[in-house]
Amino acid sequence: MRKGSKLRPLIAILCLLIAGVPLSVALPQLSLTVYTSASSYNGGDVVTVYGRVTDTLSAPVGGAQVSLQVTAPGGGTIHVAFVYSAPDGSYLLQFGLQATAPSGYYTAYATASKSGYSSSSNSTIFVVPRITLANWLQNGLVFAAPLSVVFYYPDWDPSRGTLKPPGVTVAQLTDWTATGFPYGASTFTQVDALDTDSVYVDLASGAPKVSGSSIIAMSGPAVHAIVHYYEQTETAPLRFGYDSTNFYFFKKDGTQKASLPLGVAGSLHQDVFILELFNDMNGNKVLIGYGFTWKGTFAAGVYLKSRVLPNAGAYVHAWYIFSWVDGSGGGAYDGFVDLVEVSGPLALGD
Amino acid sequence: MRKVEPMKKVLVLVVVVVVVFSGFRPSCATPIGLSSFALVVNASSANVGFLYPDWDPSRAYLKAPGVIVAQLSDWSATGIVYGMERNMPQQQGLDTSLSMVDTSTGAPLVASTIVIFSGPVVHSVVHYYEQNRITPSYFFFDQFTGTFQFRRASDGSIVAAMVVSDVRGGRADLFIVEAFLDASGRTVFIGYGFGWKGTFAAAKTLKDIIYGPNGQNIGLYTKSWYIYSWIDRNNDGFPDTDEIAPVSSGN
Numbered sequence: 001m002r003k004g005s006k007l008r009p010l011i012a013i014l015c016l017l018i019a020g021v022p023l024s025v026a027l028p029q030l031s032l033t034v035y036t037s038a039s040s041y042n043g044g045d046v047v048t049v050y051g052r053v054t055d056t057l058s059a060p061v062g063g064a065q066v067s068l069q070v071t072a073p074g075g076g077t078i079h080v081a082f083v084y085s086a087p088d089g090s091y092l093l094q095f096g097l098q099a100t101a102p103s104g105y106y107t108a109y110a111t112a113s114k115s116g117y118s119s120s121s122n123s124t125i126f127v128v129p130r131i132t133l134a135n136w137l138q139n140g141l142v143f144a145a146p147l148s149v150v151f152y153y154p155d156w157d158p159s160r161g162t163l164k165p166p167g168v169t170v171a172q173l174t175d176w177t178a179t180g181f182p183y184g185a186s187t188f189t190q191v192d193a194l195d196t197d198s199v200y201v202d203l204a205s206g207a208p209k210v211s212g213s214s215i216i217a218m219s220g221p222a223v224h225a226i227v228h229y230y231e232q233t234e235t236a237p238l239r240f241g242y243d244s245t246n247f248y249f250f251k252k253d254g255t256q257k258a259s260l261p262l263g264v265a266g267s268l269h270q271d272v273f274i275l276e277l278f279n280d281m282n283g284n285k286v287l288i289g290y291g292f293t294w295k296g297t298f299a300a301g302v303y304l305k306s307r308v309l310p311n312a313g314a315y316v317h318a319w320y321i322f323s324w325v326d327g328s329g330g331g332a333y334d335g336f337v338d339l340v341e342v343s344g345p346l347a348l349g350d
Numbered sequence: 351m352r353k354v355e356p357m358k359k360v361l362v363l364v365v366v367v368v369v370v371f372s373g374f375r376p377s378c379a380t381p382i383g384l385s386s387f388a389l390v391v392n393a394s395s396a397n398v399g400f401l402y403p404d405w406d407p408s409r410a411y412l413k414a415p416g417v418i419v420a421q422l423s424d425w426s427a428t429g430i431v432y433g434m435e436r437n438m439p440q441q442q443g444l445d446t447s448l449s450m451v452d453t454s455t456g457a458p459l460v461a462s463t464i465v466i467f468s469g470p471v472v473h474s475v476v477h478y479y480e481q482n483r484i485t486p487s488y489f490f491f492d493q494f495t496g497t498f499q500f501r502r503a504s505d506g507s508i509v510a511a512m513v514v515s516d517v518r519g520g521r522a523d524l525f526i527v528e529a530f531l532d533a534s535g536r537t538v539f540i541g542y543g544f545g546w547k548g549t550f551a552a553a554k555t556l557k558d559i560i561y562g563p564n565g566q567n568i569g570l571y572t573k574s575w576y577i578y579s580w581i582d583r584n585n586d587g588f589p590d591t592d593e594i595a596p597v598s599s600g601n
Contacts, residue, residue: 172422174425176426184435308436334446340441
């Protein structure tokens, strides 16, 4: 036998490796989303975990085993379960939190696996206890300790536009008026800063640099780095979207909750706005309000101050969507946001 | 009866002519202490009117003569002051609202206390009060010196001034916060700067310095008007409270 014949297979394998040719056939990769029915719960509440299993082409994958592991703030596992995805790829699991569930961040890890596919994992966070406008507004905003609330104004100055994260542009100053309403409502002196202030914002991502504070941002993600960050990272319960015909508000799972045709919003006589409250991963409690246009953002500020704060106990959920129609409810058709012209909520949730 | 000397007659005539042609009219307002703003914060629902300067060019014809439409930056301050109100809701409207303002003159029609955070160039009601020397002080653009000025309504003397280019540079401003009773007995609070940042700073100053936490400072502000300066010491273009300093005050 010739010496060279032994080396040939080895050389061939080396050539294949160098050429990047896989030696085994790659399995298609599963993908799954994982959400909880609310961003926060109280002890004793039932937590619903749900999502969807798809393949690399975003086609639904039924019959995939989805295993769930939920860990408590200290890291200990509090719940393990599995379920099979439905033909449309969806899955849903529920479990009850103990009445004495400790406060803090809980993580729900989900893994999807199915024969013939590479498995995939994802996770989401929820918080105990439950956070609502009703249980936060007074202590978190109105009577919050001095310097414990940070009001982030969206920078308007084109010369600092480069300090905004990608996808965020400079603001109109009307967004400052909306911020003024909660700023004025705070009893003590608080912190205010621009969303381009490197002391208070990670300029690369738009993430706030504060922790354990209340954060207020009254602007949309197109102009406000902080809001953009919270929506991009799916920390906020709601997010903005648009297509060629409409503006939208979606839940972070993609469910559409409100819409308005672009032309109607552009008339500046009608708008839809949100008020939402949530925990971020740095112990901050974050209040965001804005509309599709500046009129809606202004309305969010006025409504927060004039209707929500005086009746805070009635706002027992974390997020609300309202509508403003100029001239409705007996108001004048004058382009100005009168409280009687605000209706809703169109939708609410936690 | 003693005859008035001819020279004195001429002098009196000159003074009258100067006064008439300068547009100066004696104030018919009653200065009140800014400390009365505490009553505004605690006013019952619907007893305070917040008037925004209209921004919409399509409604420019509803502005009082000599007043132009506002930039939306002129709205930036009002939210802070409205936010200080303890009892909701209060009245809000535009300076072109036919139910709130006599749009031919800019005179307010609302019976309540009025709060305005905007200057006379863009706000019909502020323009009306200043033109008629009802406010304790008024805005003046001196083309000869290239300065924006606050002048005392009682005698036209300059109280504070800033070079126009400094204001337009966006790194400094002067602003006023003032209170008075108008001839109809309305309590009026006005605040504004030469530029929009001064107007924004005026609202912050009213909340965090003049009123203070839980209103602990407001009792100290017994004069009718207070003028402050803002200088952007940290060069971030944002009016921070520690960059604001008192300049002058009076009645």
